[in-house]
Amino acid sequence: MDGSMNINPSEQELGAADAPFYLPQDDEIDVFAAAYTNRLPVLLKGPTGCGKTRFVTHMAAQLGRPLYTVACHDDLSAADLIGRYLLKGGETVWVDGPLTRAVREGAICYLDEVVEARKDVTVVLHPLTDDRRILPIDRTGEELEAAPGFMLVASYNPGYQNILKTLKPSTRQRFVSLEFDFPAPGLETRVVAQESGLDPDRCAALVRLAGKLRALKGQDLEEGVSTRLVVYAATLIAQGMSTDRAILAAMVEPLTDDEDTKRGLLDLVAAIFG
């Protein structure tokens, strides 16, 4: 399959009025807005399902910029981002990749899980993420200067890293960085209630359970339960599923395949909901 076909950038152009719900954990909205104003790129670090993507979608809408999201994977090359010549009706035509479109249009380009991408991708990002803000396109000989609204945002989960997959200091030190984590219990309860429609008391109990499950990270579990999964559990309960069934399906099974670990997690569930 052609590499450009599986990127599928999601383009969204939202006004501030229909910005998706995002509850700030700290001053991240101010930092992001200041970075945008000053044309600085931003790197978001944090575990899966803690709100990074939601935050970027929210900020793009707030700032009135189109958003191109690229989910990076280990086959993603510079050409997938920049563009390539494609055969169309017997003719070879140049087709911009999502990064090039964002650079031309002054959009936000969000590279999700950027450490997964191939090495040649970072080379492309360097001249774009310092004060030059240029994108050289070798294939066409163009050297694009980023339009004023262009902003590069990247995210990665430091937990997934291994020695081979980490950002080089020369890349990392080109970004204003924000660390994300799961919201504090009071905030997470509000997020879960808002997203699921379940009453806040029952959401608070799910968030308490999430806290206990997160305490097991590193011992029995690779990653703590995400806010995303807590929202799933609450959504299933709000739709009429029993609490036990919803927790098993949304907050236990996704965390482990090991039967012993699963029994241990269910003991924690019983301690809170039993």
Ligand SMILES: Nc1ncnc2c1ncn2[C@@H]1O[C@H](COP(=O)(O)OP(=O)(O)OP(=O)(O)O)[C@@H](O)[C@H]1O
């Ligand atoms: N602060 C928040 N405000 C609103 N919703 C939130 C917040 N934090 C988490 N969520 C909820 O959690 C879900 C998962 O968040 P999101 O998709 O942004 O995670 P992520 O950090 O991008 O994860 P991944 O690294 O797996 O891509 C969202 O769909 C939303 O329902």
Ligand SMILES: [Mg+2]
């Ligand atoms: Mg995400």
